[in-house]
Amino acid sequence: xxxxxxxxxxxxxxxxxxxxxxxxxxxxxxxxxxxxxxxxxxxxxxxxxxxxxxxxxxxxxxxxxxxxxxxxxxxxxxxxxxxxxxxxxxxxxxxxxxxxxxxxxxxxxxxxxxxxxxxxxxxxxxxxxxxxxxxxxxxxxxxxxxxxxxxxxxxxxxxxxxxxxxxxxxxxxxxxxxxxxxxxxxxxxxxxxxxxxxxxxxxxxxxxxxxxxxxxxxxxxxxxxxxxxxxxxxxxxxxxxxxxxxxxxxxxxxxxxxxxxxxxxxxxxxxxxxxxxxxxxxxxxxxxxxxxxxxxxxxxxxxxxxxxxxxxxxxxxxxxxxxxxxxxxxxxxxxxxxxxxxxxxxxxxxxxxxxxxxxxxxxxxxxxxxxxxxxxxxxxxxxxxxxxxxxxxxxxxxxxxxxxxxxxxxxxxxxxxxxxxxxxxxxxxxxxxxxxxxxxxxxxxxxxxxxxxxxxxxxxxxxxxxxxxxxxxxxxxxxxxxxxxxxxxxxxxxxxxxxxxxxxxxxxxxxxxxxxxxxxxxxxxxxxxxxxxxxxxxxxxxxxxxxxxxxxxxxxxxxx
Numbered sequence: 001x002x003x004x005x006x007x008x009x010x011x012x013x014x015x016x017x018x019x020x021x022x023x024x025x026x027x028x029x030x031x032x033x034x035x036x037x038x039x040x041x042x043x044x045x046x047x048x049x050x051x052x053x054x055x056x057x058x059x060x061x062x063x064x065x066x067x068x069x070x071x072x073x074x075x076x077x078x079x080x081x082x083x084x085x086x087x088x089x090x091x092x093x094x095x096x097x098x099x100x101x102x103x104x105x106x107x108x109x110x111x112x113x114x115x116x117x118x119x120x121x122x123x124x125x126x127x128x129x130x131x132x133x134x135x136x137x138x139x140x141x142x143x144x145x146x147x148x149x150x151x152x153x154x155x156x157x158x159x160x161x162x163x164x165x166x167x168x169x170x171x172x173x174x175x176x177x178x179x180x181x182x183x184x185x186x187x188x189x190x191x192x193x194x195x196x197x198x199x200x201x202x203x204x205x206x207x208x209x210x211x212x213x214x215x216x217x218x219x220x221x222x223x224x225x226x227x228x229x230x231x232x233x234x235x236x237x238x239x240x241x242x243x244x245x246x247x248x249x250x251x252x253x254x255x256x257x258x259x260x261x262x263x264x265x266x267x268x269x270x271x272x273x274x275x276x277x278x279x280x281x282x283x284x285x286x287x288x289x290x291x292x293x294x295x296x297x298x299x300x301x302x303x304x305x306x307x308x309x310x311x312x313x314x315x316x317x318x319x320x321x322x323x324x325x326x327x328x329x330x331x332x333x334x335x336x337x338x339x340x341x342x343x344x345x346x347x348x349x350x351x352x353x354x355x356x357x358x359x360x361x362x363x364x365x366x367x368x369x370x371x372x373x374x375x376x377x378x379x380x381x382x383x384x385x386x387x388x389x390x391x392x393x394x395x396x397x398x399x400x401x402x403x404x405x406x407x408x409x410x411x412x413x414x415x416x417x418x419x420x421x422x423x424x425x426x427x428x429x430x431x432x433x434x435x436x437x438x439x440x441x442x443x444x445x446x447x448x449x450x451x452x453x454x455x456x457x458x459x460x461x462x463x464x465x466x467x468x469x470x471x472x473x474x475x476x477x478x479x480x481x482x483x484x485x486x487x488x489x490x491x492x493x494x495x496x497x498x499x500x501x502x503x504x505x506x507x508x509x510x511x512x513x514x515x516x517x518x519x520x521x522x523x524x525x526x527x528x529x530x531x532x533x534x535x536x537x538x539x540x541x542x543x544x545x546x547x548x549x550x551x552x553x554x555x556x557x558x559x560x
Contacts, residue, residue, distance in 0.1 A: 004549070006032070006037050008184050009125070013042065013161060017182050018152035019160040021168035024186035027129055029236040030163060035060050038125055039072055045124040048109045051134075055126075073122070105134050109144045117157035125159045132164035132172055142174045149180035166359045185362070188370035189236050195228040197239050198253065205247060215252035227253045231262065233273060233342070233371030238265050270360065271367060272343045273374075276331035277455055283328055284455050284481065285448025289318075289439050289540035293333050296437070300337065300373050300414055312373070313436050314408045315417035319424045319528050319537060320441030323482025323517055326420040329441075330377040333418065342368055343377045346384035349400075357396045358403065365407050365415075373414030381419035386426025398488060401428060408434045422524065432536070439540040440532050442527070443518055447542050449473050452481050456488050467504050475511040478518035487514055 005022075012020055024030060031048055038044040039060045047055045061069040108128060117123045136142060153160050166172065168183045187195070202224060205216050231239045242261045246254050259275075266273045280290045298304060299313050316333070318326045334341035342364075349360045368376050378384065385401055408417065419435070421427065432438065444452060452471045454464050476484055491506040518525065531537040 005033055005184070005186060006041070008182065009034070009037055009159065009161075010041065013066065013156055016153050016156050017180070018149045018158070019162055019177075019181045021162050021164070021173065021181040022163055022182045022186060023167050023184070023359075023384055026186060026235050026237060027163060027167045030161070030186065031058055031127060032266045034125055034161065038318055042125075043073060043122050043314055045120065045122055046122060047111075047129065048127045048129065049111075050129045051105070054107065055111060058512045071546060072507060105137060105141060106144060109141070109148050112158065113148045117155075123157035123159075125161060127161045127163065129163050130165075130166070131162035132166055135162065135172070135177070136174045142176055146176050146180075150176060153180060163497040166356070167362060169358070180546075185366070188233070188366050189231075189239055190370065191228050191232065193236070194231045194234075195224060195244060196238075198224045198227045198231075201243050201247065202253075205308065213251050215245070215250075216247070219253060223253065226255060227258065230255050230258045233266055233367045233374075235263060266342070266367065269363060269367065270344065270348045271364065273340050273371070274334075274343070275340055276335040279332050281456060283325055283332055284451035284539045285444050285542045286325065286329065286441065287542045289329065289437075289441070292437055292439075293329075294336065297337050300339075300416075311412060313416055314411075315419065315435045316437040316439070316539070317419045317421065317432065317435040317537075318439050318441060319531060320439075321443050321480050321517055321525055321542070322422065322521060323480035323529070324441045324443065325481050326441060327377075327379060330375065330418040330420070334377075337375070339375050339416075340371065341375050341377055342371065343379075346378055346380050346382075349384050358399050361400050361403050361532060365403065366382060368415045369411065369413045372411075373416070375416045375418055377418045379420050380422060382421045382423050382426040385422075385428075385431060386423065387428070401431060405430060424528070424536065430458075439535045440528060440537040441540045442529065443478055444484075445541055446473050446477075446545050449479070449484065452484050453488075456485050460488070460492065462502060463528045466502075467507070471504065472507055472511070475508050478516050479511070479514075480517040483514065483516045487511055490514075517554050 008020060011017075013446050022030065031046070035046045035058050046058045048058055049055050060072045062072055063069055112126050115124055115126075134141065135145070145214070149160075152160070160170075162181070164172065168181070170178075173181055173183075202216060202219060205213050212218050227243070231242060234242065242258055242265070243253065245261060246252070246257050249259050263273050280294075293316070294315050299309060316330075318329065320326055330343075332340060344364060349364065350357050363377070368374055385397075385404065387397055407415075418434070424432070450469055453469065453472055453476070457464060457467070476487070479487070487507065487510045491510045492502050495502045495506050495508070532539050
């Protein structure tokens with residue numbers, strides 16, 4: 001879990017630690033929080049640097065009864081808390097005399113070093129925007145920063161906050177500066193923060209313009225809590241933006257609008273959040289897996305903790321034949337549990353730049369934690385977390401694996417991972433052990449094929465009475481669920497092209513012509529079946545007595 005910013009600033013000032021290296025994309029929120037901290041706790045000035053401008057001093061203002069604004073420099077000047085408005089103050093821009101390219105970087109270092117708290121009458125906090133671009137620009141800049149940090153380590157009047165959207169690590173930070181920089185992250189808003197934002201805008205609108213927004217007046221506390229839940233997984237700024245957009249376009253907090261915007265914003269970050277509408281009824285067979293998932297649902301309740309459980313379940317790992325329903329199971333579990341599903345492709349979390357993959361994974365885990373309880377679905381997870389032999393990735397694989405291992409061990413928010421894999425052997429044993437549920441999904445049994453056929457025919461408007469189901473079940477032996485669905489569509493297409501009704505013969509003809517997954521992926525399937533035999537995984541499939549006996553009693557295919 002990331003550190004609380006106020007506590008980190010207070011601790012670093014107390015310890016004379018000169019610099020906080022903060023990983024965040026929420027620059028404006030950091031500026032607001034820092035100014036509020038400086039006014040409430042430290043009576044400090046706040047200067048924000050960016051290369052195109054130089055320094056700007058930011059200040060907090062309150063609105064007086066007559067509508068005028070008054071700058072607040074310390075809490076002892078007002079009796080109660082205030083609604084802070086942070087804007088550039090009187091000393092809006094402080095720029096270097098030289099305007100040639102690169103002059104602003106040494107200027108920033110010199111400005112901080114020359115600042116005198118005794119002369120100014122108060123200490124200061126200096127925020128350096130996107131400093132990751134300049135911290136290691138050249139040896140001269142590194143040495144200038146080192147000299148500055150050495151000086152600040154004996155001066156509690158000054159604190160530097162270096163911002164970056166990427167993770168501050170050994171690749172980002174020069175080794176000379178490492179001991180002077182405290183690395184931290186900035187929490188995404190939790191439910192309490194989001195609820196505070198919803199209450200703020202609600203009270204502002206209903207207090208000043210209530211007659212114009214009757215729908216806002218009708219909202220109660222339960223409605224505001226629903227809004228807070230709906231905005232889970234968004235940044236502070238995104239929460240504010242979505243709430244204001246909803247008010248301006250719907251004249252109230254419209255949950256459908258908010259969820260729609262949330263899905264769009266999260267998708268921009270490479271993820272997708274959805275609430276699936278189909279449950280286990282649309283999935284044929286797999287009774288052992290569905291039973292296990294149904295039992296686990298109660299673990300996401302306060303009653304589970306009162307019963308004695310110490311944490312939420314961590315995850316489900318599924319291996320199996322392509323097209324046998326792994327993705328469908330993830331969506332169905334989300335529906336059955338009444339949770340959102342955050343979907344991400346494993347390849348989308350990999351980056352070509354140093355530290356890029358780790359930053360993307362960190363972002364994913366932060367979004368998931370803020371939106372919890374939630375199910376995070378990563379398809380073909382071995383492409384992200386599976387070790388590739390002979391490839392030197394600069395330690396990125398081990399770093400990402402460490403992120404997941406730590407998060408799954410320590411998370412207390414209710415993030416449940418669903419991983420699918422086609423090659424289990426690439427996973428580290430310690431990752432596999434993190435999952436309470438480990439299931440192998442084999443080709444469907446006769447019982448399951450009958451159920452799958454029935455589901456897909458019924459979905460398309462046909463009734464099972466129109467077909468000889470036993471013959472179709474036999475003909476579809478060794479077909480995956482996807483093979484069966486594709487065969488039905490092809491048979492329907494053939495009949496439709498001839499302007500006649502679908503017949504049993506149409507389906508049997510296609511089943512005879514199509515080469516099923518069992519043949520195209522024969523070697524991979526046989527390898528995956530050993531996962532059940534050696535106890536690494538449990539079977540997810542239903543098995544008939546006839547099919548179990550045909551294996552000679554071996555557990556290789558007997559999964560009941």
